[in-house]
Amino acid sequence: MARHALPTKALPATDILDTLAGYRTDDADYRGGRTWSLVYHVEGTHEELVAQAGELFLESNFLNPMAFKSLKRIERELVDVAVGLMHGPSTATGCATSGGTESLLLAVLSARDDARRRRPWIRRPNIVLPATAHVAFDKAAHLFGLRLKKVRVGADGAVDVRAFRRAIDRNTVLLVGSAPQYAHGTIDPIAELGAIAVKKGLRLHVDACFGGWMSPFLERLGVAIPPWDFRVPGVSSISADLHKYGYAPKGISLLLYRDVELLKPQIFVATDFPGGIYASPGLLGSRPGFPMAAAWASVHGQGEEGLLALAKEAWTAAERLRAGILAIPQLRLLGAGHHTIVTWGARDGAVDVYAVADAMTRRGWHVDRQQLPPSVHLTVNANNLPVVDRYLEDLRASVAEAVANPDAANEGEAATYGTMARLPARGLVKSAVADVIARSYDPTAPEQDLTEPPEGLMGKAMAVMPRLLRRWERLVGERA
Numbered sequence: 001m002a003r004h005a006l007p008t009k010a011l012p013a014t015d016i017l018d019t020l021a022g023y024r025t026d027d028a029d030y031r032g033g034r035t036w037s038l039v040y041h042v043e044g045t046h047e048e049l050v051a052q053a054g055e056l057f058l059e060s061n062f063l064n065p066m067a068f069k070s071l072k073r074i075e076r077e078l079v080d081v082a083v084g085l086m087h088g089p090s091t092a093t094g095c096a097t098s099g100g101t102e103s104l105l106l107a108v109l110s111a112r113d114d115a116r117r118r119r120p121w122i123r124r125p126n127i128v129l130p131a132t133a134h135v136a137f138d139k140a141a142h143l144f145g146l147r148l149k150k151v152r153v154g155a156d157g158a159v160d161v162r163a164f165r166r167a168i169d170r171n172t173v174l175l176v177g178s179a180p181q182y183a184h185g186t187i188d189p190i191a192e193l194g195a196i197a198v199k200k201g202l203r204l205h206v207d208a209c210f211g212g213w214m215s216p217f218l219e220r221l222g223v224a225i226p227p228w229d230f231r232v233p234g235v236s237s238i239s240a241d242l243h244k245y246g247y248a249p250k251g252i253s254l255l256l257y258r259d260v261e262l263l264k265p266q267i268f269v270a271t272d273f274p275g276g277i278y279a280s281p282g283l284l285g286s287r288p289g290f291p292m293a294a295a296w297a298s299v300h301g302q303g304e305e306g307l308l309a310l311a312k313e314a315w316t317a318a319e320r321l322r323a324g325i326l327a328i329p330q331l332r333l334l335g336a337g338h339h340t341i342v343t344w345g346a347r348d349g350a351v352d353v354y355a356v357a358d359a360m361t362r363r364g365w366h367v368d369r370q371q372l373p374p375s376v377h378l379t380v381n382a383n384n385l386p387v388v389d390r391y392l393e394d395l396r397a398s399v400a401e402a403v404a405n406p407d408a409a410n411e412g413e414a415a416t417y418g419t420m421a422r423l424p425a426r427g428l429v430k431s432a433v434a435d436v437i438a439r440s441y442d443p444t445a446p447e448q449d450l451t452e453p454p455e456g457l458m459g460k461a462m463a464v465m466p467r468l469l470r471r472w473e474r475l476v477g478e479r480a
């Protein structure tokens, strides 16, 4: 493909905007409620307000809070609001980050460096966490040299507390629970994990990246949510993403701590840089003001009443989806069902989940396929409420289609996902996925259709594997 070149002369503004708008043609249709993750869109004037507020800070740089005192104030006010919602004590504090992943990376970094100071004998620090904890912890362990001790979860997706306690050893520097976890929307037993943290004198981070800005409002609606925030003794930090249920554009999360001593280890200071003494509380250098101001506008533009109304619609949509899915004999629900994530899978091989997913894609839905076990994830928002009936209608038709054509499981994306999810050789899957990504960055490689099986060994495996793997699973299942 020819390289894109810088135009010699400035392009007219209308051409630029038309071109960029054209680029979006094939993007996921989040406005119509047909995506179930990625974007938390609010209908009406919300988007305009948030954009205008962000624009006021378009070129600000939070690298230097002395130069941009406004952003420091915005950060503090957002933290205050979150601490109030999450019942933090008067000592509670926190900082803005670029998203959930950065919040989790910093929570890990802070725990590791604190332990380095207090328990210098630890050579290989570890984190004890549920097997369902977000993959950003894997990234943190990879980047910062920690080991993960993943603990099994029960049938409802909540971590097994006894196994959790047993996994802790003298090298453990951090305990983690999710509220809720992404895959099934289950809140871990934070109260029990908190008691363990207190007893062992360890930090407990609650990953409320997803639920932090939704759970307080579900509680107000009377939804029975297990305790998850600073009300639980032992919870030392909480991450809560404003760019999820805070309805801000991407690029902002908050990392809250019970007190500033817990935050302190994440602060990076370099004293010998010729460019001056350099200090930063996060992973980034320059930090955009846009998402911070937009987030401030978002939560103040909604207020408690607005966030409550949005939560009510999202909850209603989630409950209607759960009821509709339960009524489809071939499907089952995964998770505890106490949040705004709905996850469905198949009942005992009644249908191939990925074949149903393909049929839903053909009907124009953006589908988030999951594994272990094969399932489909729906993050439910207020703007999904108007399309719930349509979704269920299409789901019933898609299940019927997949049942009528069992070969659909061996074709298209169903074959790709089916193989990727089931193949026991995870190293092969890992390198195949990395190859696909690398090829997307290789200017000499032909453009790829990501819905087609990849080239090489993995591609060859996909031609035969889905059938073999399902047969193997059935055999193992019968023997068990």
Ligand SMILES: Cc1ncc(COP(=O)(O)O)c(C=O)c1O
Residues within 6 Å of the ligand: 099, 100, 101, 102, 104, 134, 136, 178, 180, 181, 182, 207, 208, 209, 210, 241
């Ligand atoms: C529970 C949970 N934690 C962390 C993250 C990571 O957030 P981000 O994608 O903003 O980095 C997500 C994202 O979906 C999540 O659901």
